[in-house]
Amino acid sequence: MKFNKQKSPQAEKEFGGTLGATCIPVFLPLTVLYLLCVCRSPVASVIQWPPVLPPTAQLWDPLAPVLILGWMALQSFFYLLPMGKVRRALLLPLAVCAIGVSFLLSLYLYICSFWAPHHALAQGGNTGNPLYDFFMGRELNPRIGSFDLKYFCELRPGLIGWVVINFGMLMKEVELRDSASLAMILVNGFQLLYVADALWNEEAVLTTMDIVHDGFGFMLVFGDLAWVPFTYSLQAAFLVVHPQSLSPLGATAIVTLNGAGYYIFRKSNSQKNQFRRDPTHPSVANLETIATATGKRLLVSGWWGLVRHPNYLGDLLMALAWSLPCGFNHLLPYFYVVYFTVLLIHREARDERHCRAKYGLAWDSYCRHVPYRIFPYIY
Numbered sequence: 001m002k003f004n005k006q007k008s009p010q011a012e013k014e015f016g017g018t019l020g021a022t023c024i025p026v027f028l029p030l031t032v033l034y035l036l037c038v039c040r041s042p043v044a045s046v047i048q049w050p051p052v053l054p055p056t057a058q059l060w061d062p063l064a065p066v067l068i069l070g071w072m073a074l075q076s077f078f079y080l081l082p083m084g085k086v087r088r089a090l091l092l093p094l095a096v097c098a099i100g101v102s103f104l105l106s107l108y109l110y111i112c113s114f115w116a117p118h119h120a121l122a123q124g125g126n127t128g129n130p131l132y133d134f135f136m137g138r139e140l141n142p143r144i145g146s147f148d149l150k151y152f153c154e155l156r157p158g159l160i161g162w163v164v165i166n167f168g169m170l171m172k173e174v175e176l177r178d179s180a181s182l183a184m185i186l187v188n189g190f191q192l193l194y195v196a197d198a199l200w201n202e203e204a205v206l207t208t209m210d211i212v213h214d215g216f217g218f219m220l221v222f223g224d225l226a227w228v229p230f231t232y233s234l235q236a237a238f239l240v241v242h243p244q245s246l247s248p249l250g251a252t253a254i255v256t257l258n259g260a261g262y263y264i265f266r267k268s269n270s271q272k273n274q275f276r277r278d279p280t281h282p283s284v285a286n287l288e289t290i291a292t293a294t295g296k297r298l299l300v301s302g303w304w305g306l307v308r309h310p311n312y313l314g315d316l317l318m319a320l321a322w323s324l325p326c327g328f329n330h331l332l333p334y335f336y337v338v339y340f341t342v343l344l345i346h347r348e349a350r351d352e353r354h355c356r357a358k359y360g361l362a363w364d365s366y367c368r369h370v371p372y373r374i375f376p377y378i379y
Contacts, residue, residue, distance in 0.1 A: 021135030025218050029099040032230050033059075036092055038332055040241055045330070054092060064093035068101055075156045076147070091165070091230075091237070098226040105225070106134060106218040109149070113138035113215075122215030137217025150216040154205055158228035159195045165229055166191055169236035176240070182251055183244045183325035187235045190258050190322050197266065204273055209347065213354065235326050235333050244327045251325075258321035265314025268303035272311075275299060290369070292362035300369040307372045309351070312344045316374070348373050 037052040038045070110130075113121065116139045125136035142149050166188050170180050180188075198205075205211055210220060246254070275284040279297065288305065289297035303310040319337045326333030352373075356363045373379055 018129055018132050021129075021132040025103070025135060025222070029102075029222070029226065032095055032099065032226055033092065035231055035234060035332070035335060036095055036237065040237075042241075045332070047331075058092055059096050061093035064097040065100075068094060068097040071161060072101070072157055075160065076152065095226065095230045098230065099222070102218065102222040102225050105149075106137075106221045109142050109216055109221070110134045110138060112142060116142070122213070124213065125215030125217055133215075133217070135218045137215025137220060140215055141211075142216055150211065150220065151205070153216075153221065153224040154210060155198055155202060158224045158226075159198060161229035162232050163192055163195050165233040166236040169233065169240050172240050173243070177243065181239065181243055182246045184236065184239045186246070186251065186254060186258075186325045187239065187322055190318065191232070191236075193262065194318065197262075201269070201273075204269060207273075207276065209350065209354070231339075232336060234335060235322055238326055238330070238333050242326070242330065244325060246325060254321050254324045257324070258318055261314045261317025261319075261321060263314070264303070265311050265318065268310035268314065271303050272299070290362055290366050292359045294358065296359075298359065298362060298366045300366060305370055307374055307376055308367075308370050309344070309348055309374050312348065312374045313376075315344065316341060344374065345379075 034052070037054050041052045110133065120140060120142075121138055122136070122140040125133050125138045127133055141151070170184050170188050173184050174180050214220060271284060271287075274281055275287070279285070279289075284299075284302070287299055288301035290300055291297055299305065307313060316337070319340045323333045323337050359366070
């Protein structure tokens with residue numbers, strides 16, 4: 001296959017363009033390591049000065065790359081199927097190695113993309129600017145043989161790793177205090193449900209922006225392999241060092257909030273997926289729609305008539321429920337809620353641009369029918 005240097009038509013650069021693509025790969029890994037260090041400190045303040053810096057010796061353990069690469073190999077083995085010794089204080093070395101693997105895999109993907117056929121390239125990551133294209137990803141769905149690297153990384157190593165880290169935090173709390181706290185059990189249970197739902201409904205990821213539109217570059221590689229497992233598990237890591245007690249009433253309220261968020265998230269996604277599979281199905285056949293020039297129809301009733309992204313609303317309610325068991329004395333456990341709110345608002349804005357370009361006047365009509373984006377009567 002010949003060396004492919006052909007550029008896609010000029011497209012608007014995202015994430016701050018070249019400057020963002022240069023700075024984000026530096027600051028995001030540092031953010032992961034900083035948050036993990038803050039979790040382990042007695043103060044647990046994200047704005048303490050001087051910042052919490054671990055000794056260099058704590059950043060490396062020869063077992064860490066073995067575990068990271070072994071975990072990737074194990075998940076690759078499971079991915080292809082049709083269906084140890086105790087070591088302490090490895091969280092930081094594991095995060096360092098996951099970050100290193102993210103950079104190496106991203107570099108491999110960038111180099112290999114020059115031998116990919118032009119139709120396999122992602123328009124948004126094929127600008128000719130090496131820094132930006134490395135960050136966004138030149139190739140849409142890079143493969144080794146039939147092994148789809150993006151589809152594999154999107155759900156398996158990071159999401160399942162997140163659950164494994166959480167369970168490790170629960171076991172550490174049992175070791176320290178002879179039993180797991182209610183707060184730790186709730187965090188583990190909530191997040192296990194979320195990951196199990198994602199794996200059970202794995203085919204739904206095929207319609208997401210990550211798979212359909214974005215190239216597989218550092219942005220997604222780092223997010224999948226390092227950011228998700230090592231920042232989404234912050235609540236569990238926080239509770240090991242900063243135990244919290246929950247009243248039965250408080251626990252009931254948090255469980256109710258998570259249940260409401262999950263119900264909205266699952267019902268809205270299921271309604272959308274059912275409509276895409278079979279718009280004549282009795283559960284969606286009576287929903288009001290708007291026709292588009294592409295031949296598709298946009299839902300303007302049911303969950304998708306409430307707001308344009310009801311699944312995002314459910315996601316954010318669950319995110320808040322995951323943080324509340326950690327109490328209100330520290331900002332750190334709420335990092336995920338703040339980050340995820342910014343992420344989903346930014347993603348919604350990207351969705352808006354793509355849908356307007358794709359559906360034209362039909363999208364404008366849809367927006368008039370459904371004026372609120374994520375939060376009913378607010379935004």
